[in-house]
Amino acid sequence: MTTWQSYIKEYQNYLRLERSLSKNTIENYTFDIEKLVLFLKQYDIKMSPITITGEVIQQFIYEIATTVNPRSQARLISGLKSFFNYLIFEDYRTDTPLELIEIPRVGRKLPDTLSTQEIDALIAAIDLSTPEGERNKVMLETLYSCGLRVSELVALKISDLFFEEGFIKITGKGNKQRFVPIEAATIKLITDYVNFVRVSNSIQKGFEDTLFLNRRGRQLTRAMVFTIIKNLAVKINLNKTISPHTFRHSFATHLLENGADLRSIQLMLGHESITTTEVYVHLDRKFLSEVLNQYHPRSSK
Structure with a gap:
């Protein structure tokens, strides 16, 4: 299967250099192709990425369908389509073996959200008698009030804070940068944390600019933020499955409910497509009707 590995390596370079995808995303794409390679090996099918046929791919999909749910199956097919489209793009193939393979229809899963009262209750449950507790409060306030991904939160640098302008970078x-507005209350919390809490940390070399530090003076892991939130949910008996991403969903939903427009929310969240934003904010047809009735010049208000 050496042939497969050489094409996969070229594809990974393409995803990294030309599409600027993150390491995690590239690994996910590669994992899908490696599942196919494993299938070929298992059944001793000697076909390269250039000679593999639609029938063999179909056989592989049928087998996968018995072990994964439709959502995972759809993601797998999508990943393979991307790989074979790349081979066509590079003139290795003239067609795709997935031409006749349809992606299973799956309903979009609406993410859980928290009410402002639930967010307040979670933050109020933090034990502020320790430096870690003080840090956790500031961290969760920042996560929610700026609508950040957990990876963006833990990677936040002091040099990314442009408080005079009212933004954070x-x-x-894909290393895409955006400026997100930050409110005065959150600015004060972060400033106090930096001046009175973070200074007591013994900061490890290389992490001098990292905003949120663990007890060892290094960058927090995403898993640690997840654990902090899970423990707080247990503490207040919150019967919802929540994660750091729940704060991001809630940020977007609350903005929409309070009258923010979708395009602004899209820019703040850093979504490439506004369709993604629609899912985040649970956009329904009732909301669209209200917008039409309120803003269209032909509507009879």
Whole structure:
């Protein structure tokens, strides 16, 4: 299967250099192709990425369908389509073996959200008698009030804070940068944390500019933020499955409910497509009707 590995390596370079995808995303794409390679090996099918046929791919999909749910199956097919489209793009193939393979229809899963009361209750449950507790409060307030991804939160640098202008600089997926507005209350919390809490940390070399530090003076892991939130949910008996991403969903939903427009929310969240934003904010047809009735010049108000 050496042939496969050489094409996969070229594809990974293409995703990294030309599409600027993150390491995690590239690994996910590669994992899908490696599942196919494993299938070929298992059944001793000697076909390269250039000679593999639609029938063999179909056989592989049928087998996968018995072990994964439709959502995972759809993601797998999508990943393979991307790989074979790349081979066509590079003139290795003239067609795709997935031409006749349809992606299973799956309903979009609406993310859980928290009410402002639930967010307040979670933050109020933090034990502020320790430096870690003080840090956790500031961290969760920042996560929610700026609508950040957890990876963006833990990577936040002091040099990314432009408080005089009222913005913070965020490096999101694919190293794309955006400026997110930050409110005065959150600015004060972060400033106090930096001046009175963070200074007591013994900061490790290389982490002098990292905003949120763990007890060892290094950058927090995403898993640690997840654990902090899970523990707080247990503490207040919150019967919802929540994660750091729940704060981001809630940020977007609350903005929409209070009258913010979708395009502004899209820019703050750093979504490439506004369709993604629609899912985040649970956009429904009732909301669209209200917008039409309120803003269209032909509507009879």
